[in-house]
Amino acid sequence: MNFLVDHHTVTSIVYKLRSAGCVFAEEETQLLVSEAQSLEDLTKKVEMRVEGLPLEYVIGWALFCGLRIEVEQGVFVPRHRTEFLVRQAEDLACSGDLVVDLCCGSGAIGAALAAAMGDIMLYGSDIDPIATRCARKNVTKFGGHVFEGDLYEALPRWMRGRINILVANVPYVPTKAMELLPLEARLYEPNLALDGGVDGLNILRRVVKEAPDWLAPGGHLLIETSEMQAPQTIEVFAHSGLVTKVVRDAERDATVVIGTNSGDSPPAL
Template structure:
C-alpha cells in the first residue's frame, strides 16, 4: 500500500468518508508509523474532535510530525477536567494528579492557595473546581504559560500573575497562604537531552530545567515559603524518588517539617513541608 497517497489524498473524500473504519485504520497506521505508542486511542480522539476533513488532515499531520497530542487538541485531561494547553506550554502529567490529590485532602474550605510555576494552571484549577471557596493565586515566569493559565484559572475564580516565583504576588498574602503547591522543574540540566522529544522540542525549557542537580528552583521555593505560609501552612512539591531525600533536606534547612509520600502505581513522589506553628 502507498501509505502517503492513501493518507494524504483527502481531497477525494468527505469527512464522513474519512471517519469510516478504513480511514480509522489508515490514521492509526500513519500515527503508528510516526512512533505514536497509543495510535488507536489517539486516532479516536482526533476523529472525535475534528469537524471537517481539512481540520482532521491538519491534526493528523501535526501529530505525525511529532507535536504532542495535547498541543494538537489544545487541551489535556487532568484529574477529570479539560485543561486548555497552548503550544509550547508544559503539559500536565498524569503522575502529577497524585500531588493534587495530596493537596486536596489537606485543603480546607476558604483556604488561600498559591500555585507556583503554574504552567497551564492545571493544579490550582483542579483544586478550585473540587473544593469550596478557596482563594486561588497562580504564578509563572513564562508569558505564554501565563496567557494559557488565564483561561483555566480565571474560569474557576482565580488570579494569575506573571513573574519569578513569589515576586508578583500581592504583599497582602504574606504569612497567610494555607496551601502552596509548586510543580517546579526538577530535571537536571544535563539529562534534559534524554527526555522524550515531545518534551524536549515542544515544551518550554524553563518548565523542565531544574539546574545542575534538578533542585535549584525547589531550593528557592522552599527558602521563601515560610515567609508566605500561614502557621501550619503546607508546601507541596513533586520530585523524583531519587531526589526525594535531597528535597527533604532542602525543606528542613528552610525551617519546614518535611514528609515524603509515594505512589508506586503512578511513579509519583511528593514532599510535603509544614510550617511549624
C-alpha cells in the first residue's frame, strides 16, 4: 500500500464486509487495504468481495503452509486442511525424491513440499489449462514442472515405476452434496475440482488403480478424503495392492489415506 487510509474508511469497509456476511471482516479489511494499489483499487476490491468473490481471488493469492500461493479466478483455492497432507508427505519424502502432484490445481501442495524439502524433483499435472498456468507460476520458482492433461496421461513415460511420493487432492465431494457447499465455492470455484461423482470417489479410484504402476518400490500415494469416505477409500487402496493406513487431524478436520507400493522391482519401460 502506498497511500493512506483513514480510520473512517477502514470502519466503513469492515461494516460493508460484515453486512455482506464476511465472518472475519476485520482481518479481510486489513488484507484488502494492504494489497490495494490506490484508493480506487481498494474500492474496487471491496466491491468485488461484497459481491461474493472469494477473498483469495480478490487479492490474488492464498496463504498455504506459510507461502503466498498465487491464485486466479477459476482455480481451486487451497484449503488449510490440506496442509496436513503436505506434512504427511514431508514426513515420508527424502532428499532427491521424485514427487508428483496429480490434480495439482494451483500447485500449492507441490510448492509447499519443495519449500520444505528443498532438493526434490517436482512435477505436477492438471486437466484444466487455467490451473496449469497458475501452478507454473507457483512451482517453477522451486524448479518444478507442470503438465496439462488427464491424470497420468499427462506424465512422461520415464516416470513410470519411479515416483517416490505421489500426492493427489482429487475432487471428492459427492455430486448431491455439491449444493451444500459454501456459496463462494459453488458460484466461483470450478466444479471440475470439487465434484467427485455419485459417491465422491470417481477420480480417486482412477488415481489409485494406476498408482502401483507409477510408484517406485516403497513409494507412497497420499490422497486427501473425508472422514466419512475413509473406509471406502481404504478399500480402494487395498484392492490395488497398496499397504494402506489412514491418518487424521481432528482439529483441521483433515483425513489422509496413505498407500505404500510393496513391489520390489520397477516395471519395464
